[in-house]
Amino acid sequence: MAAWMILLLTVVAASLVGNLRHNPGVDQQTVQWFGSVVIWGTVAASFTPRFARAAVRVTLWATIFCSFLMFIYSASRLGLPQVIPSAILDFQDAGISDEPGSTAIRWYGLSTLAAGAPFAFAAFMYGADQYLPSRKITGPAALLCGATALLAGRRAILLVVVLTPVLFWILQSVARRRLPQNAGRNRSIPLSVALGALALPLVGIAVARTSAGDIMKSAANAAMTTYLGVGDTSALALDDAVRVTQTQAMLEAWTQAPLIGHGLGASIPGFSRSETRPWLFELQYHQLLFNLGPTRCGGRPRRCALVPQRLRSRVPQRPRPCGARFSRRPRPGLLS
Numbered sequence: 112m113a114a115w116m117i118l119l120l121t122v123v124a125a126s127l128v129g130n131l132r133h134n135p136g137v138d139q140q141t142v143q144w145f146g147s148v149v150i151w152g153t154v155a156a157s158f159t160p161r162f163a164r165a166a167v168r169v170t171l172w173a174t175i176f177c178s179f180l181m182f183i184y185s186a187s188r189l190g191l192p193q194v195i196p197s198a199i200l201d202f203q204d205a206g207i208s209d210e211p212g213s214t215a216i217r218w219y220g221l222s223t224l225a226a227g228a229p230f231a232f233a234a235f236m237y238g239a240d241q242y243l244p245s246r247k248i249t250g251p252a253a254l255l256c257g258a259t260a261l262l263a264g265r266r267a268i269l270l271v272v273v274l275t276p277v278l279f280w281i282l283q284s285v286a287r288r289r290l291p292q293n294a295g296r297n298r299s300i301p302l303s304v305a306l307g308a309l310a311l312p313l314v315g316i317a318v319a320r321t322s323a324g325d326i327m328k329s330a331a332n333a334a335m336t337t338y339l340g341v342g343d344t345s346a347l348a349l350d351d352a353v354r355v356t357q358t359q360a361m362l363e364a365w366t367q368a369p370l371i372g373h374g375l376g377a378s379i380p381g382f383s384r385s386e387t388r389p390w391l392f393e394l395q396y397h398q399l400l401f402n403l404g405p406t407r408c409g410g411r412p413r414r415c416a417l418v419p420q421r422l423r424s425r426v427p428q429r430p431r432p433c434g435a436r437f438s439r440r441p442r443p444g445l446l447s
Contacts, residue, residue: 126141128375139376174228178227180199204218232253257269357393361379365400372404377402
């Protein structure tokens with residue numbers, strides 16, 4: 112409750128600053144922020160073991176569905192027929208770059224892979240229990256997500272997918288005492304090796320034409336220019352160059368109000384990403400700093416922490432394996 116109240120007070124304070132500055136988008140962003148806090152808090156307060164099980168399975172199947180559509184669309188560049196209805200393509204504003212030797216798609220649901228793909232890989236490595244489905248589902252889902260990330264040309268998502276086994280091993284070693292003995296403890300290493308062997312050709316194709324040093328140099332340059340607005344911008348793609356321009360504009364505008372920010376709905380004179388809504392920008396973390404300043408932008412991590420904190424208090428710390436029988440009724444004490 113305390114974290115929820117802090118978030119609401121953060122929205123009120125940022126809205127007040129926006130109204131005092133007469134920001135053009137203060138009404139729209141106030142409704143958006145207030146609504147997100149209410150919805151996020153309601154979801155966090157409603158977590159039960161049954162809700163958690165349903166959320167995990169719906170998330171996985173939604174990721175599979177989105178990945179399948181993006182895989183079919185990306186594969187059309189390789190000569191496969193395009194079978195996705197045009198209504199879906201128009202709704203997703205789908206597009207494929209024409210750069211030779213690489214593929215990069217535009218798809219509104221592409222960000223689903225940023226969280227869904229690592230989740231599918233981690234679910235496969237952990238194994239089935241009363242919350243996670245069988246490896247017969249998570250295994251193909253993980254491979255589909257990895258192949259889609261490769262065909263879509265998103266290096267950041269592919270990098271997260273590759274790092275997922277490493278992060279899983281680290282977290283497993285830290286939390287080994289809390290894990291059930293028969294849930295991914297003895298089988299995770301050979302299964303991870305097998306999954307890595309299957310994923311190795313995907314990574315090999317991605318780096319076949321580029322040396323490892325060039326990849327690291329390109330990634331470091333892209334990170335510096337995109338998030339800090341410094342570095343060599345001549346080698347960046349058009350989309351990355353646009354983001355660098357936004358970074359430089361927002362960081363420069365933030366220095367004019369470095370403590371409390373410009374408030375909700377603020378725009379930058381002489382610069383806009385959207386003609387209809389000049390107060391919206393693509394880089395969310397920079398916009399948080401621009402709108403809220405460092406003294407109040409810490410509310411977003413606190414909002415994200417509401418769900419895992421509530422999940423930890425509502426869901427048993429030792430889930431039963433998939434083969435164990437469990438009643439549809441929650442046991443006494445689970446919902447305390």
